[in-house]
Amino acid sequence: MSGHHIEVMFSEEVVDRRIQELGDRITEDYKGKQVHLVCVLKGGAFFMCELAKRIKLDVSLDFMSVSSYGSGTESSGLIKIIKDLDEPLKDKEVIVVEDIVDSGRTLSYLLRMLGDRGPKSLKLCTLLDKPDRRVTDVDVTYTGFTIPDEFVVGYGLDYDQKYRNLPYIGIVKFD
Ligand code: IMP
Ligand code: MG
DSSP: OOOOOEEEEEEEHHHHHHHHHHHHHHHEEEEEESSEEEEEETHHHHHHHHHHTTOSSSEEEEEEEEEOOSSSSSSOOOEEEOOOOOOTTTTTTEEEEEEESSSHHHHHHHHHHHHHHHHEEEEEEEEEEOOOOOOOOOOOOOOEEESOOEEEEETTOTTBBBSTOOOOOOEEEOO
């Protein structure tokens, strides 16, 4: 944990403005419908709350927690459900809300699993996307920011469980 510092990548104002734009787009795209937001804990929680406040439709929320098998920094794609959703997804307009899509392994597995539960529609909304790291194809409908291959923290994202509460997106710089 020592020997690093955080540099601002996207300030709180910039992130807020972008989430407002995403909220506006979702409000437009789902006009007349009810959206069911599924948050992948813990990273997606901060983003989901801010996004939900900016969707001017009936919104319901649910949460799940997964852990991916695999070594420290590489996810294997095989995931274990730590906490499953409380509600069924059958016939709902589901948007999975994530903090970041990296290799895409976790998400592609998760989306397949949730798709099997019969939602009316299933889309993915991520605050950040690191396409350079993609190993498994993932269909992302809503992206906050596309970023280069840097390790980022804040707005739900952690480095060893720290920095989730930063109100901005920062890059971890190793000294
Ligand atoms: P993947 O797409 O299956 O490789 O896994 C993505 C998960 O790895 C995300 O949900 C994050 O929890 C974590 N992750 C990937 N990149 C970063 C980063 O830059 N900072 C913090 N966590 C990250
Ligand atoms: Mg995550």
